[in-house]
Amino acid sequence: MADIEFTYLPGDGIGPEVGAAALVVLEAVGDRFGHGLSPDHQLIGGAAIDAGEAPLPDATFASCQRTGAILLGAVGGPKWDHLRNEARPEIGALLPLRKRLNLYANIRPCKPYAALLDRAPLKRDRLDGTDFIVMRELTGGIYFGDKGRFLDASGRDTAYDECRYTVAEVERIAVKAFDLAMTRRRKITSVDKSNVLATSRLWREVVDRVAADYPDVELEHLLVDAMTMHMLTRPTDFDLVLTGNMFGDILTDEASVLCGSMGVIPSASLSDMRGDGYAVGLFEPIHGSAPDIAGLDRANPLAMILSAAWMLRLSFGLDDEADAVEQAVEATLDAGDVTGDLGGSLSTSDVGARVAERVRHAA
Ligand code: IPM
Numbered sequence: 240m241a242d243i244e245f246t247y248l249p250g251d252g253i254g255p256e257v258g259a260a261a262l263v264v265l266e267a268v269g270d271r272f273g274h275g276l277s278p279d280h281q282l283i284g285g286a287a288i289d290a291g292e293a294p295l296p297d298a299t300f301a302s303c304q305r306t307g308a309i310l311l312g313a314v315g316g317p318k319w320d321h322l323r324n325e326a327r328p329e330i331g332a333l334l335p336l337r338k339r340l341n342l343y344a345n346i347r348p349c350k351p352y353a354a355l356l357d358r359a360p361l362k363r364d365r366l367d368g369t370d371f372i373v374m375r376e377l378t379g380g381i382y383f384g385d386k387g388r389f390l391d392a393s394g395r396d397t398a399y400d401e402c403r404y405t406v407a408e409v410e411r412i413a414v415k416a417f418d419l420a421m422t423r424r425r426k427i428t429s430v431d432k433s434n435v436l437a438t439s440r441l442w443r444e445v446v447d448r449v450a451a452d453y454p455d456v457e458l459e460h461l462l463v464d465a466m467t468m469h470m471l472t473r474p475t476d477f478d479l480v481l482t483g484n485m486f487g488d489i490l491t492d493e494a495s496v497l498c499g500s501m502g503v504i505p506s507a508s509l510s511d512m513r514g515d516g517y518a519v520g521l522f523e524p525i526h527g528s529a530p531d532i533a534g535l536d537r538a539n540p541l542a543m544i545l546s547a548a549w550m551l552r553l554s555f556g557l558d559d560e561a562d563a564v565e566q567a568v569e570a571t572l573d574a575g576d577v578t579g580d581l582g583g584s585l586s587t588s589d590v591g592a593r594v595a596e597r598v599r600h601a602a
Pocket residue numbers: 329330333488
């Protein structure tokens with residue numbers, strides 16, 4: 240019997256709808272396994288701005304620090320697109336949340352569900368058997384370097400973004416990747432651009448050094464441009480893809496296409512471990528706020544539900560509970576109980592209810 244206390248940040252667009260479906264599923268987990276559920280509901284992003292607050296209000300940040308387990312829907316939308324820099328939901332809420340909570344390891348899975356194999360643009364025989372995880376460094380690199388815009392000596396309007404990595408930043412993400420690789424197929428593909436970038440040469444050097452402590456893990460290095468091709472031509476060869484912040488951003492969108500839909504992919508952003516779970520974990524679907532369908536009860540809630548499952552496993556060490564949710568999602572996909580994006584006709588709340596029912600009644 241555990242009390243599952245977490246910070247719940249529904250955010251913007253479809254966030255509140257898919258979030259509500261995930262809460263229904265978590266209630267079912269609580270009932271079946273005898274856990275109490277205490278979501279601490281807080282504002283973030285455009286929802287916070289509309290309430291007269293900063294994109295990341297102090298109360299929200301304090302709750303995240305206190306619970307260490309965060310379930311986030313999505314932030315941003317056209318309503319706040321006119322805002323600049325730190326006033327924007329993405330730059331003012333998401334990036335500081337990652338940075339200030341030290342969520343330096345982002346993981347996103349690429350394992351197409353059997354029921355969705357034919358929805359992906361890749362031929363089934365190429366795709367079948369694909370099962371890899373991308374581990375993306377999330378609090379360094381070009382996202383967090385010095386940036387600016389100025390008129391140079393000749394009066395030319397100029398902008399720049401600096402990319403920096405320290406040895407320590409690369410080392411800690413590499414260690415996390417190798418530790419995770421030991422629980423999987425013991426193979427890491429590290430992706431960089433070391434034929435051009437100094438940060439990538441440092442990246443490769445440090446990853447090689449960490450690899451020496453893990454003789455059982457096979458390590459290969461690929462350049463990021465080549466990786467975008469290999470991911471399409473031989474996706475089954477990868478098990479754990481380790482990369483920096485911006486390359487990870489790009490490669491995880493590409494990987495999501497292999498899964499047939501962005502609507503079924505969760506993510507975790509993690510700090511260091513504490514006891515059984517991570518000291519702080521942020522769990523969110525990889526899709527955005529989808530403003531075009533917000534409020535229509537049509538969005539696919541499965542990525543959000545799977546993010547909740549990852550929170551159970553990685554923040555609370557509740558493996559059986561997480562397995563139960565993941566099995567219920569798979570059964571729901573197999574039964575075709577899905578929203579329009581996957582060719583079904585169910586609403587967001589219907590899909591949530593079907594998954595919850597399967598969690599409650601599974602053997
Ligand atoms: C992601 C998103 C974010 C990122 C945006 C919204 C800032 O694309 O989580 O992949 O670039 O990290």
